[in-house]
Amino acid sequence: MRHAHPVAVVRAAEAAVMARLPAGTLMQRAAAALAAVAGRLLRRRVGRVYGARVGILVGSGDNGGDALFAGARLARAGARVVAVPLGARVHAGGRDALTDAGGSFGSAADLADVDLVLDGIVGIGGRPGLRPEAVAALRRVPADATVVAVDVPSGVDPDTGEVCGTAVRADVTVTFGAFKPGLLIDPGAEHAGRIEYVDIGLGPFLPTPWLTVLDDEDLPARLPRLARTADKYQRGVLGVVAGSPRYTGAAVLTVGGALRTGIGMVRFVGAAEPADRVRARWPEAVVTVLPDDARDVAAAGRVQAWVVGPGLEPDDVGHALVAQVLAMPVPVVVDAGGLAVLAADRSLLDGRRAPTVLTPHAGELARLLRMPPGGRRDIEEHRLAFARRAADEFGATVLLKGTTTCVASPSGLVRVNPTGTPVLATAGSGDVLSGVIGALLAGGLSAFDAASVGAYLHGLAAQLVSGPAGRPISATDLWAALPDAIPGRPDSREW
Numbered sequence: 001m002r003h004a005h006p007v008a009v010v011r012a013a014e015a016a017v018m019a020r021l022p023a024g025t026l027m028q029r030a031a032a033a034l035a036a037v038a039g040r041l042l043r044r045r046v047g048r049v050y051g052a053r054v055g056i057l058v059g060s061g062d063n064g065g066d067a068l069f070a071g072a073r074l075a076r077a078g079a080r081v082v083a084v085p086l087g088a089r090v091h092a093g094g095r096d097a098l099t100d101a102g103g104s105f106g107s108a109a110d111l112a113d114v115d116l117v118l119d120g121i122v123g124i125g126g127r128p129g130l131r132p133e134a135v136a137a138l139r140r141v142p143a144d145a146t147v148v149a150v151d152v153p154s155g156v157d158p159d160t161g162e163v164c165g166t167a168v169r170a171d172v173t174v175t176f177g178a179f180k181p182g183l184l185i186d187p188g189a190e191h192a193g194r195i196e197y198v199d200i201g202l203g204p205f206l207p208t209p210w211l212t213v214l215d216d217e218d219l220p221a222r223l224p225r226l227a228r229t230a231d232k233y234q235r236g237v238l239g240v241v242a243g244s245p246r247y248t249g250a251a252v253l254t255v256g257g258a259l260r261t262g263i264g265m266v267r268f269v270g271a272a273e274p275a276d277r278v279r280a281r282w283p284e285a286v287v288t289v290l291p292d293d294a295r296d297v298a299a300a301g302r303v304q305a306w307v308v309g310p311g312l313e314p315d316d317v318g319h320a321l322v323a324q325v326l327a328m329p330v331p332v333v334v335d336a337g338g339l340a341v342l343a344a345d346r347s348l349l350d351g352r353r354a355p356t357v358l359t360p361h362a363g364e365l366a367r368l369l370r371m372p373p374g375g376r377r378d379i380e381e382h383r384l385a386f387a388r389r390a391a392d393e394f395g396a397t398v399l400l401k402g403t404t405t406c407v408a409s410p411s412g413l414v415r416v417n418p419t420g421t422p423v424l425a426t427a428g429s430g431d432v433l434s435g436v437i438g439a440l441l442a443g444g445l446s447a448f449d450a451a452s453v454g455a456y457l458h459g460l461a462a463q464l465v466s467g468p469a470g471r472p473i474s475a476t477d478l479w480a481a482l483p484d485a486i487p488g489r490p491d492s493r494e495w
């Protein structure tokens with residue numbers, strides 16, 4: 001599992017380590033690793049370091065210092081290194097090291113033919129927005145040069161991933177001591193390119209992280225256990241309240257998402273029209289048709305978790321359905337029309353003790369939070385902060401969908417999903433996701449694990465079916481791919 005720490009935490013750990021080490025040790029560790037990555041990229045690009053042309057964009061802080069010391073190492077290996085100072089001063093030790101190693105200082109015009117650029121404009125000490133001279137220098141970087149960001153791409157807010165104006169777009173970001181949240185969340189993640197993490201010894205001084213990213217190897221232990229003796233009820237039963245005469249497909253998609261994730265049973269509860277469609281497509285689902293007034297959802301039978309909302313209309317019937325489901329003492333996923341009902345009547349969450357997962361996109365969250373017009377954009381630009389705020393305000397796990405899906409728990413933890421792909425931006429894909437999360441909840445996962453593992457599997461399924469070329473997919477394609485996205489579970493080996 002990867003984890004990230006905000007700047008204030010990194011600074012504190014850095015101070016603790018530096019107090020125990022000779023001055024400059026951390027910068028030398030950072031510079032050595034940075035030079036090694038740059039050297040590798042140069043060998044791949046031009047076959048060697050000797051004679052390769054390297055430009056360095058140098059701001060006035062220690063980020064520039066890292067870049068200058070790395071440049072000195074490359075110059076000693078024979079690279080032709082030119083540094084372009086962009087601030088009022090440059091790191092004195094770094095400046096001397098570079099010139100001693102045979103590197104030079106020049107102007108932005110000297111960047112015209114470089115093979116590789118080190119972006120040492122600003123790191124974790126940057127204020128939002130790059131200064132005009134930095135923006136002008138970036139324009140002189142050849143379009144085909146390899147760009148290596150030092151610690152963070154300059155212009156990206158390291159704590160949030162926000163970009164204000166121009167920011168460096170890196171091929172590789174070499175980050176020191178800890179991942180910064182802004183490297184993992186768009187738009188920052190997109191600007192960072194591939195991330196190379198360098199351990200400079202901060203580990204023992206970093207607290208338990210609140211922001212994590214699941215990796216493939218984290219999944220098996222986090223999936224529901226499939227005990228040898230389990231019957232379908234012990235494995236988990238999910239109730240699905242979805243679809244309306246107008247949106248029948250959502251019901252079919254949600255049930256399919258749950259079934260293909262692996263579950264003991266799905267009970268579908270809804271109006272006659274979606275119920276018929278569900279029965280026809282998924283004979284394995286147990287279907288209950290509700291009367292027109294939508295009374296008595298609970299009579300459908302016992303379940304371990306519910307999904308409510310995909311394809312529901314936020315009318316009186318929709319309200320009655322959401323109210324009944326949220327009144328039950330089991331975990332609930334609320335999506336789509338269910339979120340619209342909640343936005344109009346937040347009191348439906350009052351008194352709820354069982355876990356709740358809300359799965360809004362930015363527009364839905366803006367309505368839930370009752371934000372003024374423009375709220376959606378605000379959320380898209382500050383995804384991390386809004387996901388955490390909503391989780392806190394609703395006392396629910398909030399999965400904020402979007403270019404980097406963020407899952408926030410009411411206790412302040414966040415998982416950023418690494419498997420998202422733009423091919424998932426297609427109608428019905430969210431309905432499948434709510435079924436996946438519902439199945440994991442019914443299988444006994446915590447709300448935070450169910451939402452974050454669900455998002456991971458959903459993204460992975462999309463990647464599997466769309467392939468490396470990113471072939472277009474539709475939501476129903478996810479059904480077939482989901483079982484392949486789910487890794488073997490360690491507890492199932494006895495089979």
Ligand SMILES: NC(=O)C1=CN([C@@H]2O[C@H](COP(=O)(O)OP(=O)(O)OC[C@H]3O[C@@H](n4cnc5c(N)ncnc54)[C@H](O)[C@@H]3O)[C@@H](O)[C@H]2O)[C@H](O)CC1
Nearest residue numbers: 014026027060061062063122123124125126127129131151
């Ligand atoms: N964290 C660690 O353990 C280590 C960090 N290292 C590197 O040091 C930087 C942080 O250095 P710092 O001097 O504190 O700040 P910066 O260099 O990021 O920037 C401050 C510098 O830049 C000027 N400035 C601020 N904002 C802007 C802007 N928008 N445009 C232009 N210039 C700006 C400001 O005036 C300051 O002078 C960290 O990222 C690592 O790269 C260590 O070397 C290793 C240990």
Ligand SMILES: [K+]
Nearest residue numbers: 119122150154
């Ligand atoms: K930088």
